[in-house]
Amino acid sequence: MNCSAFLTVLHDYIDGETDPKTEKEIKEHLSGCAACRKIYHEAEALKNITKKAGDIPVPENLAEDVLGAIQKEIEEGKPRFRLPSFFTSWPMYVTVAACLILFFVLKDSYQRQFESYVYTQENGAVALTETTDLAKTRMADHAAFEASSSPYAFAVSLQKRTVTFTVADRAAENVFNSARSGGTDAVIRALTEGNFAFSIEYSVQKDWTADYNKLAEEATALFIRLSEGDANAAVALSQKEAQMLTISNDCATPELSLVIQ
């Protein structure tokens, strides 16, 4: 047995789960290998102190208390938790159904009140803060999905916290769908065919580093290349983005936003 093989059966050996043949091989190996012997002693010591730490005194009369609780349970002869009958009666079901219907009706109505929708991305999660209508909500959901799962995530996560979408027609939805199913090339095609105008707006705060400004400019240039069909730009852009996020980690507010019009 060599050291590598020993390490694969180390825990089995310590736990007494090895067969006699393997055990003999292990003992032979340990007698001739100081390094493995040391590892073995460390692992064995760890197991011992774990066992010792768990060796807590059991409260006196606990078993009797347990038996008493069970006796009580038998005497009561009923489930410990039972819902009041109202909760299992038909008026309750009707009330719940009415509330659900009301909820969905009001939800739709509420969503249609807004003119724009903004998504806030924090720590990798994208949350909806305002919505327009259901179609746009779906697009927004896609955007949120893409932020963590597709090549198109570059567009959403390019900016650290806030992405404003002013996309107004269904073509935008194609972009999101393409991004999810077809990767970067499909995104570029969808963007081109959709005749989207791109602009990247970023403002640099005074206290931001010169490095960040430079990276932001480079990212802008890469994004323009990407919108012109250069697939390689996507990879480079994501690298720039990573650098920018590293630099901007300490900053409280986002400064680079992508607007698709």
Next chain:
Amino acid sequence: MTEEWIERVRLGEPEAFEEMVHMFTPTVYKIAFSMLGNEHDAKDATQEIFIKIFRCLPQLRADGLMKAWICRIASNTCLDMLRAQSRFRGISADDENVLFEIPDTGKTPEESAITKETQETVRLAIDSLPSEYKLCLTLCDINGLSYMEAANALSCPLGTLKSRLSRARALLYKRLSEKRELFDLPLRPKNSEEAKKQ
């Protein structure tokens, strides 16, 4: 634990059942204590667990895995209680960045064999592990279940159990070995030169 005795337990025969409660109370209590971290909750959990066991007696099989069956009910009940208390940390087995503060006892290695403080420190370290790791250590190292019994108790394949146990020990080792002042055990090299050799 003969099959005949298990069958008597299964049928709810008072004497056999009482014997079983006395026999497994320490095991169940240790699992509860390890998972919940304090005596009060552990006692409540122990009662809850045995009440469940009592209700589930008809499902008990005389196949030699009675201890694993009891441990499974105990583990699941403790996890449910943790969730109910909102203490369930929601961390996966891969998350190794759990906050863990070990109190500094100020003792030198020479002074610090396995003292109560050390015991408490190790308990805190175990308590800081992800739930599935904690369960593996509790079942295998503290309660001495075999791999097969522990895998059965956790309803997972044998390979998964072994891998979790190995990771749990590695993580525990890492956390304890960071606190050099606490242990007079070969948990880490005694000096930096040995560390370099490793």
